[in-house]
Amino acid sequence: MAANGLAAKDQLTLNDAVILNRDDTGRTHVHETIDPTPGRSALGGAAWAGLFGLLLGGPVGWVAGTALGAGAGAASAKLVDIGISDEWVAWFRDVVQPGTAIVALLVEDIDRDALVAEAGRFSGAEVVYSNLDDETLARVRQALGDADSDQPTEAGHAAEPVEPAPEI
Numbered sequence: 337m338a339a340n341g342l343a344a345k346d347q348l349t350l351n352d353a354v355i356l357n358r359d360d361t362g363r364t365h366v367h368e369t370i371d372p373t374p375g376r377s378a379l380g381g382a383a384w385a386g387l388f389g390l391l392l393g394g395p396v397g398w399v400a401g402t403a404l405g406a407g408a409g410a411a412s413a414k415l416v417d418i419g420i421s422d423e424w425v426a427w428f429r430d431v432v433q434p435g436t437a438i439v440a441l442l443v444e445d446i447d448r449d450a451l452v453a454e455a456g457r458f459s460g461a462e463v464v465y466s467n468l469d470d471e472t473l474a475r476v477r478q479a480l481g482d483a484d485s486d487q488p489t490e491a492g493h494a495a496e497p498v499e500p501a502p503e504i
Contacts, residue, residue, distance in 0.1 A: 351442040356440070378410040382406035386399075
């Protein structure tokens with residue numbers, strides 16, 4: 337992924353990425369890089385609670401700790417929302433068009449010139465939403481080959497008329 341390349345060169349700090357695509361049948365697929373999954377969290381909770389249960393209560397403590405830890409781990413995965421919020425993921429899920437994909441990035445410490453240069457590799461892509469400053473956003477759009485890049489879009493707003501984005 338291009339963002340990983342920029343992060344490896346210390347040209348941005350990548351905090352989270354979400355990739356959404358909608359196939360031609362209308363089914364949307366979402367891959368989140370940061371949010372914990374219930375299965376992985378249950379496994380981790382079971383392992384740690386089982387170990388403590390074994391140390392404190394022997395075999396019975398191990399069984400009880402494993403069961404309680406798995407349940408607590410799975411439940412915490414459903415409640416924890418780190419990185420790009422679930423509200424934003426739901427918004428992106430609604431606006432992705434059939435046969436296309438959305439890559440949502442949560443970054444900081446951006447080298448704007450490197451971002452513009454990297455965007456040039458993705459000619460034809462569109463900016464759906466951005467909170468970049470107007471000048472950088474216009475440069476990114478121009479690098480993408482956006483014909484409307486001359487028209488400024490207020491930072492923090494959707495690039496085209498779509499349903500309202502969640503509040504930041």
